[in-house]
Amino acid sequence: AMEQGAEAELEEVVAIRSEAGRMSVAVESGAKYQAGAVIIATGAKPRMLGLPREEEFIGNGVCFCAVCDGAFYKGLPVAVNGGGNSALQDALLLSEKCSRVYLIHRRDSFRGEAKLVEALRARGNVEFVLNARVSSLFGEDGLEGVTVEQSGQERSLYVKGLFVAVGHKPDNAAFSSLMELDLAGYALSGEDCATRTPGLFVAGDCRSKKVRQLATAVSDGAAAALAACEYLDSL
Secondary structure (H helix, E strand, O other): OOOOOOOOOOOOEEEEEEEOOEEEEEEOOOOEEEEOOEEEOOOEEEOOOOOOOOOOOEOOOEEOOHHHHHHHHOOOEEEEEOOOHHHHHHHHHHHOOOOEEEEEOOOOOOOOOHHHHHHHHOOOOEEEEOOEEEEEEEOOOOOOEEEEEEOOEEEEEOOOEEEEOOOEEEOOHHHOOOOOEOOOOOEOOOOOOEOOOOOEEEOOOOEOOOOOOHHHHHHHHHHHHHHHHHHHHHO
């Protein structure tokens, strides 16, 4: 893209406004950029547990995607934190690769589908750790285990990986006045990635959709770019 003439400005966008048929993009330094169309591709950040050393262990024991990182823990013990479908599906996938899977959930029952829970119960290497929360992480050069508080008592689980599956948070708050958001904060759009504001498009994980993977983000980028070009041509 750069070789074809695209210009890159590394700035944090703080607001976008639609003014007289054009888009005005305000950035943290105080500068403003004017454009006929804007594509928002801010993605979504995984929700974290807020534990000491959690960020330190990201990529070295703390993970957020079993599909992406599960293969790195083949034959090793791991833990999954969460109680929804994502956590249950992660635990199922990991149970096929890992020696032991601890599924940690703060309640006594799961929010996810019953059929996933039953499938996990049938796996001999999966242990449910219910009414529990991860209270700390430990390890030297990488994660070596987690401490959980369960029914008033502490327990150490010696695992090489902790898969945090408590949801994602899209970075759409600064633009919420220009587009509709679903209950989780993801931008609503059609397959053309257009929002309710003419000239404003969304692409990637910040958009409301079922599958959030690199392949679908790239697809959104192409669709949004073509839709933006068509919009500009219509003017």
